[in-house]
Amino acid sequence: MATALKQDDNSSNQPESAENVVVRFAGDSGDGMQLTGGQFTLSTALAGSDLATFPDFPAEIRAPQGTLFGVSAFQINFGSRAIETAGDEPDVLIAMNPAALKTNVDALRDGGLIIADAGEFGKRNLDKAKYENNPLEDGSLAKWQLLKLDISALTLEAVKPFGLGNKEALRSKNMWTLGLALWMFERERQPIIDWLNTKFAKLPDVAAANIAALNAGHAYGETAELSGDGLGGGHLTTRKVGAAPSAPGEYRTVTGAEALSLGLVAGAQLADVPMFFGGYPITPASAILHHLSRLKEFDVTTFQAEDEIAAIAAAIGASYAGKLGITSSSGPGIALKGEAMGLAIMTELPLVIINSQRGGPSTGLPTKTEQSDLYQAVYGRNGDAPMPVIAARSPSDAFECAIEAVRIAVQYMTPVMLLTDGYIANAAEPWKIPDVASLEPFPVTYLDKMPEGGLKPYSRDEKFARPWIKPGTPELMHRIGGIEKGIDTGHIDYGSANHQKMTEIRRDKVLGVADSIPDQDVALGNAGGKLAVVGWGSTYGPIHQAVRRAVEAGKDVAHIHIRNIWPMPKNLGDLLKSYDRVIVPEMNTGQLKTLLRDQYLVDAKPINKVSGQPFTIAEIDAAIEENLS
């Protein structure tokens, strides 16, 4: 359990060891908090701690400085044991201005530490944050520890030698703060210095100033006897969060968007087929487009289309032409692609559709996370239009899921929907880098000559997949389209019996995917028992932690996390029926629970949260408690 920075009344200089600590950096959008958080993450990962992060952006537009809605925050939970969530309550809040303090302080654990840049708490900023009095002075923060530093002034001082303008100079505030944070948790500065030197290779002055600020912050921690309100006259000391036990291997940090992009590249390589990616920018899906457009040497073509429909249509065209078509968007954009998904289903072409879910409905909450597109993924098309759906649970899981999506698409000649969400897309975690040699290839074969008995574009293999034929292949000219196709021939066929049969084939083909996926496992706890907590996607972390606590407390609870949303693993029904109760926490109003109840007639109870924020462990704890009694 988290031990946070507590009052240090033994004056010892030894770093205190903490199992895990939650730190939240909060500042104005212009203050570079995401960057600070990202670099802190890196240094923490390099120290071997396990970690999870939660970048919490403001709404889309850069807000005027100092306003409440312009606050950008980055939370990291790191520890010497397995970390699965970004933490319920921060132990430390670093607040770069009044607005950042106001919007974030309530989440801080009672007794937690506030480090505030007192230099920014002038009248104007206080007004903008709608503070009548200066909270650093009026005692309103009494239940927390408070450390006031004039970070602005300290930074200006530190970078003075580089002769930057005031505005420019203040840009290094975040590095000063990072320096202090690194000191607090005994992290190495060198990787950050290297990074700064690379980043500002063309602006050596800026690099030097930033490094100076970083060092100054660090030095400040080391030399100043930090004390403040609520520190009880004690000093702030460093906390060492040790390395988490993890399997030997090479590691890096990875965000969900990165891991997913890498997984797609890996999938295409394993399938031995070039990739065509059609996208249209939308938050939070754009990151995948951005990542892939840098990977052209991997036979990746990216196409920024005029809209989401064109993006999927182009991907379908590319698949027909023999590349692997991939498209990606978020809720509203996925809604627009529905008609074209039907075309891919009817023409039985491989296609991967990625949905980085965000808060809905409509434009909703573009920068907040949610899991409310499961219905849309499974059911959201005209006609009987079955499509495999899989969901990633975490950044590193996204890598594997992407490969799996590609495998299903090419082996079954079908579109596949891969669900991720805003939280996974932006969150970072340490990732044991897979050994490429250990990944199993699944090379596709195109039909490239006339089969005996003539060309039948809708004949099927044992998986019910039809052949993939590249235009350009002599003799195999054929035509496909969205009207019902005749069995085997693929010609237009309006016949009654044919439609019945083809509908069944399409259904059975997709159901058949279940033959190629592993049985559902139990992530934690026993198979069978009193209570199963069933999740999918990014709720993995809080569910897992809560179930772990419950199991450790001797309770009969299990965690089941479903990756294959459709079709589901074959044993899932029996597994669920082996529990007295099943609860399904979801960041929506109860969507997976519909599938479970429909498919298995189990009394799955929904536990729902739709606030744009991930579940806290405590919320799942409470649900477990309630359902065990």
Add this chain to the structure above:
Amino acid sequence: MATALKQDDNSSNQPESAENVVVRFAGDSGDGMQLTGGQFTLSTALAGSDLATFPDFPAEIRAPQGTLFGVSAFQINFGSRAIETAGDEPDVLIAMNPAALKTNVDALRDGGLIIADAGEFGKRNLDKAKYENNPLEDGSLAKWQLLKLDISALTLEAVKPFGLGNKEALRSKNMWTLGLALWMFERERQPIIDWLNTKFAKLPDVAAANIAALNAGHAYGETAELSGDGLGGGHLTTRKVGAAPSAPGEYRTVTGAEALSLGLVAGAQLADVPMFFGGYPITPASAILHHLSRLKEFDVTTFQAEDEIAAIAAAIGASYAGKLGITSSSGPGIALKGEAMGLAIMTELPLVIINSQRGGPSTGLPTKTEQSDLYQAVYGRNGDAPMPVIAARSPSDAFECAIEAVRIAVQYMTPVMLLTDGYIANAAEPWKIPDVASLEPFPVTYLDKMPEGGLKPYSRDEKFARPWIKPGTPELMHRIGGIEKGIDTGHIDYGSANHQKMTEIRRDKVLGVADSIPDQDVALGNAGGKLAVVGWGSTYGPIHQAVRRAVEAGKDVAHIHIRNIWPMPKNLGDLLKSYDRVIVPEMNTGQLKTLLRDQYLVDAKPINKVSGQPFTIAEIDAAIEENLS
């Protein structure tokens, strides 16, 4: 039960009385079979028989004459008792050419009657229909009664006096055939003559020729001693199908598309709000656009948009501006509207969305019927996007459903999806014309002055509906949009608690619609018992007939037909649980059954048909049989 035209060996000249007869007119697309069927329907309705029809069009494009895929058919089932389906098997098939015979004869009841235009059975037409020999001559039709007439020649003869060209003259073949059919079933010719005179008011020659053909066909029946193969040397006589007992009142025939259009007009009048209809042509939804564009005097503005998205977007714009926005399409077009539906949900504007379902997925089977868009209706949007859904069961029910959809939309300030299908849209049935005075008005009130406490565009009444404010109203200027809205104020609000609350409000508002709808009734049979057959939409007919048979045979079966697909009637769960078994016949792979199982955890068993054709009674019979044993 149907008694069809049988061998007439008592040579009696008295019309035989039949409980119901199924007649199928089949010919080339150019032969005017839909028209013939329509007029026969009218005359039958005028005679007071109950009836149901099933127009069976060829695929979209006019095919070259005489081809198999160019056959157009029209089936009518009429009787002196309640008729609910167009009939499983025709008793009489009128085949205007070899292709029509070939594609339709197999459905004919053993011993049924074929009337064929022998004049069209030349080599060319036989070839086109892929007949090696002339089936009228080679004995292959032996299990049916066969009457060969050279209708073409007889028609030419009849219209000779009018000096039309050969091609023009042959156009009257269908009227000749209709004349014969009218004779066979002792129907009045006058209404048809009136109709022809009106239709061809500007072409009196054409009118006269058609009337002459009609009279000639009729006279032919009366005077010729009709005999043929399989008639066993007997004569064809007339069959009188009496009037069905029906409630006193004024009647007319109506197709689903007509009734639905009329219902929308009625709904708008009852709500006292002008209608704006935005559509984009698509089969089979276009008919609604066509009907409404003729009703401008009812304060109806129709707008043919550039695509389905523009059609719904314009309807939303019109609703914001204070009219009732309505949009209509079929499967693929509805898929395109998904994103905009989210906008209507978020902005809480009234909107009616009509989906005339057709065979899917993708372009699918545009002219065939299916019920496979229920998933899309209930679940097919991004985010938690609840929307009321209702489904019409028959042409005349479509009128009431349209009014109901309008009522829910304006009373709850919400988009509403109204489901119909290709079968309902095109089928005709007798309709007891409602007394307008008996329809309950539900006039809307716009907010038109500043309320006490100031303007709160997202404040709510007891139904959770927000006020409807027309631009142009002084003082009440306000802004809405697709981003999450703050409680009451409607300002942009990204807050966590607010989103949670608003999501719940949107859900609860829609669930609250259940307070304003009647309890689910049992259409036939007892509440509680061995087996409930639960349907929705256009499967009403075959289910009802099959259950009637079963009940009459003493079986413990009930028919429940759900109009309110979402939210469902409050008593539905308990009602379903009062049966030992529940089966759900649907023209899809099992969509309503998902809702029932999810909502009530009842073991609803799907009975599915996806052949583009309505269920036959026999198919439901079989399902009942199987599930009773």
Add this chain to the structure above:
Amino acid sequence: MNEMTKITTLKDWETDQEVRWCPGCGDYAILKAVQRTMPELGVRPEDTLFISGIGCSSRFPYYMETYGFHTIHGRAPAVATGAKLANPDLDVWIITGDGDALSIGGNHTMHLLRRNLDCQIMLFNNEIYGLTKGQYSPTSRVGTNTPSTPYGSVDRPASPCAFALGSGARFIARGIDIHKDLTNVLKAAHAHKGAAFIEIFQNCIVYNKDVFDEFAAKKTAASTQLLLANGEPMLFEKGAKGIAMDRETLSLKVVDVVDGDWQAAKVIVHDVTNRSVAHMLIEMPFGEFPMAIGVLYDDPRPTFEAAVVEQNAKAAEGKKPDLQALLNKGQTWTVTEDGPEL
């Protein structure tokens, strides 16, 4: 102008919502220009409707104390069409961006223009997707480096005004966010009965800073901008240069004007109703030519909503909206207790 209309001031057009663009964004200047212009148009806030799609620019309606609808990406023209048909008395303004209007929304833009719905369309062209953090847009120049084009964009850009003309627009103008003349362009657009298309060069200082400087910068404006005025010769460089027609190549050319004698130099007099010349002005390659600013084309035609209203009225003429009669239409029959009768 309705004589009863109360006289408004800039303040009457401001909402209480905090404006949320990046400090320094060109959108602020446009907002102020609009708020400054509205009082001069003699219109009432309650009759005014701002409709936008999605993008930084599309936040605009929240800041106007009028009716407003922030719709979905690309669909503002369609929503506007419905609103205007539902209430033709509304004064409809569409606010959109280069992505919103020309990428996802190109089709609706074109159909609104060809139908000629009476409204003003203000396209904030910053040659970038601002809201989604800086990807290239259909108007970005070849080679634009963005997160989605790390090696530079390769697509040939669209020209908003050429697109509008090809779509059948009857009013086309160009303005610059911080240019004081913007007000006049807005007034001309408002005066035009029908769809008025205005491309406004807008500086996205975060993702595409100063891309328009080559002609928008004040210091060089005299030689880089051709400020158009109807009935006036097409002069720039303080009258030292003008635009004339090259009779050989049948295309425009820049000519020197000596001593102000533009007639001698055969400088063209701007006729806002000349569609062919408008086409040439729009397509003049910048660099070789100055950038044409102001009203390029203005030649009204009957509007869509007027035609719809007229047709609706005509079709309804003399007909009574009798619902019962409508239901009873066609051939009917009566069933009495004894059975049916015709």
Add this chain to the structure above:
Amino acid sequence: MNEMTKITTLKDWETDQEVRWCPGCGDYAILKAVQRTMPELGVRPEDTLFISGIGCSSRFPYYMETYGFHTIHGRAPAVATGAKLANPDLDVWIITGDGDALSIGGNHTMHLLRRNLDCQIMLFNNEIYGLTKGQYSPTSRVGTNTPSTPYGSVDRPASPCAFALGSGARFIARGIDIHKDLTNVLKAAHAHKGAAFIEIFQNCIVYNKDVFDEFAAKKTAASTQLLLANGEPMLFEKGAKGIAMDRETLSLKVVDVVDGDWQAAKVIVHDVTNRSVAHMLIEMPFGEFPMAIGVLYDDPRPTFEAAVVEQNAKAAEGKKPDLQALLNKGQTWTVTEDGPEL
């Protein structure tokens, strides 16, 4: 032309599928024209890809013995873009209708044109929605009576070629379904490297019979058609009339040509690279002017797929697609049995 390419005949381009248009439909003539032209292009069926949307016209690919994709309504240009980027060696033909290309699909059409994807776009303009049984389309003239406009349509029609030009097209041509010259237009389009836009006037004999007769009818063709040929004077009426530039109004006019002396009449020589004149030819009001038929504009620019291919190659230059290295990119650390080390 690949020298190895086997010589094909019309038969090689016909499928075994029954053609399902209405007897007499103009589509038949176009199909035959294409099947007749393909052998002359020296291309191979297996390298040829026909992509269509939805509509009567869009059934076309089923009848061509090539690769073919009958996609969804309006999206053919987008599908084609993906296919061509995936395999730039394919010879891509897009078949579309006035509804498919200009109503639901207008946006994709415009973006394909501005990007300049190398392909041929054949727009079958019959000024009606054929497949859905005769509603008016964006090209239908004002007053068209259809099931959805029982009182006549009121929308101003779009001009396909003007739209194409406004979208940045670099090749624009017009043809007539039954006109023998259609083959030449197709050949010119195929020869053009880049997006070649062809509007074909197509007679829908069921729902919009003979609407083009006023200029398509053979007997009056001499006076109603201006048949364009590059480098040739713009003459019609058997040389008795021509098109010249009105120097006053800066627009086109019809002039009489006496004794074949077109130079004297200042008749314009058609230069397919003159974009301004192309604009005027496209917008010439029919009646007052003849209808311009043939290649109106042809001035190639680099193509989209070539630029993409080039950039991809350049970006990959010297880089090895080493997946393991990619995964290991950035700062990594190693965990041994004893814990982490940098």
